[in-house]
Amino acid sequence: MITTTGLTKVYRSRGREVTALDGVDLHVKEGEVYGVIGQSGAGKSSLIRCVNLLERPTAGTVTVNGRELTALVGRGARAGKELREARSRIGMVFQHFNLLSSRSVRDNVELPLEILGLSGRERTRKALELLDLVGLSDKAKAYPGQLSGGQKQRVGIARALAGDPKVLLSDEATSALDPETTRSILELLRDLNRRLGLTVLLITHEMDVVKTVCDSAALMENGRIVESGTVSELLATPGSQLATALFPVGGDASGPGRTVVDVTFHGDAATRPVISQLSRTYNIDISILGAAMDTVAGKQVGRMRIELPGPFEENVVPIGFLREQGLQVGIVEPAEPTKPADRATTVKEGAK
Ligand SMILES: Nc1ncnc2c1ncn2[C@@H]1O[C@H](COP(=O)(O)OP(=O)(O)O)[C@@H](O)[C@H]1O
Numbered sequence: 001m002i003t004t005t006g007l008t009k010v011y012r013s014r015g016r017e018v019t020a021l022d023g024v025d026l027h028v029k030e031g032e033v034y035g036v037i038g039q040s041g042a043g044k045s046s047l048i049r050c051v052n053l054l055e056r057p058t059a060g061t062v063t064v065n066g067r068e069l070t071a072l073v074g075r076g077a078r079a080g081k082e083l084r085e086a087r088s089r090i091g092m093v094f095q096h097f098n099l100l101s102s103r104s105v106r107d108n109v110e111l112p113l114e115i116l117g118l119s120g121r122e123r124t125r126k127a128l129e130l131l132d133l134v135g136l137s138d139k140a141k142a143y144p145g146q147l148s149g150g151q152k153q154r155v156g157i158a159r160a161l162a163g164d165p166k167v168l169l170s171d172e173a174t175s176a177l178d179p180e181t182t183r184s185i186l187e188l189l190r191d192l193n194r195r196l197g198l199t200v201l202l203i204t205h206e207m208d209v210v211k212t213v214c215d216s217a218a219l220m221e222n223g224r225i226v227e228s229g230t231v232s233e234l235l236a237t238p239g240s241q242l243a244t245a246l247f248p249v250g251g252d253a254s255g256p257g258r259t260v261v262d263v264t265f266h267g268d269a270a271t272r273p274v275i276s277q278l279s280r281t282y283n284i285d286i287s288i289l290g291a292a293m294d295t296v297a298g299k300q301v302g303r304m305r306i307e308l309p310g311p312f313e314e315n316v317v318p319i320g321f322l323r324e325q326g327l328q329v330g331i332v333e334p335a336e337p338t339k340p341a342d343r344a345t346t347v348k349e350g351a352k
């Protein structure tokens with residue numbers, strides 16, 4: 001639904017060059033909620049602004065809903081019209097709502113409908129329908145100043161849906177909201193995604209947002225995508241930074257010469273007594289160093305860090321047993337003992 005290839009954006013100002021996007025290949029499938037996460041300055045906003053050509057990419061292509069938008073740029077007045085049309089099918093939600101304070105809620109939603117050339121009556125009908133969709137039918141006559149942050153964002157979402165978009169882009173739509181309001185806005189986005197078949201590309205710096213609503217996610221650093229995939233693929237990838245951030249599980253080995261293993265349970269496996277079976281089958285004592293259960297992308301997922309007696313070579317068979325049970329297993333390499341300040345552990349996939 002959204003594809004970028006080699007997307008590059010270099011800003012030039014006062015003789016300085018900033019590379020905000022450095023060859024981004026993004027693939028968002030139809031009907032999914034895709035989260036892009038990254039620190040401030042990583043290039044997330046540049047990415048979203050390049051996807052709807054609000055910002056013109058320096059190089060690379062952007063294709064949305066089968067249309068190569070980058071091919072529509074700079075080909076005279078006609079291309080301008082085609083681009084405007086294509087863009088009207090891409091809704092955009094902003095962090096700071098961008099509502100006109102002098103216009104009522106209904107008039108704010110009517111604004112893009114006016115631009116689309118709908119008659120007064122059609123506009124009103126459509127605006128009220130959209131306000132109903134976002135749960136704000138009773139606020140049509142209110143002014144933005146009379147609304148809470150969450151209600152303002154609902155107006156922003158209704159307005160973004162005016163052109164019956166297939167794609168909704170959201171740049172930090174919940175960053176200005178408290179956690180409870182954030183949750184209700186995310187539920188709304190999820191609901192719209194399901195009911196309207198809307199593809200949602202959302203930018204966030206909050207892991208919780210990814211955990212709650214995203215089917216897929218990408219991690220951006222310095223203008224590049226350094227990790228991407230469906231949330232369950234990421235959780236299954238040993239050493240994935242996103243998985244670790246989504247689902248932290250810690251715990252250090254109780255001493256040298258032991259094998260520490262991270263086990264990820266999905267679906268059914270989450271409720272089977274795999275660890276006690278392992279212990280009984282191989283007659284070994286297993287210590288649980290850390291564990292967590294959570295719902296990720298609507299599915300129950302568990303992660304556990306366990307310790308087996310003896311070095312890795314002695315545990316190849318029990319680890320094979322865990323893999324046969326359909327669990328994702330990552331071997332945790334001990335931190336360098338010579339550097340006590342650097343206690344970080346890395347996870348590598350052990351021998352299959
Ligand atoms: N209009 C601009 N002119 C110059 N530099 C910009 C502009 N917009 C963003 N940048 C720079 O590009 C980089 C990426 O910014 P941005 O896309 O806003 O990142 P994020 O949304 O992840 O915080 C930053 O270094 C930022 O300072």
Ligand SMILES: [Mg+2]
Pocket residue numbers: 044045046
């Ligand atoms: Mg930003």
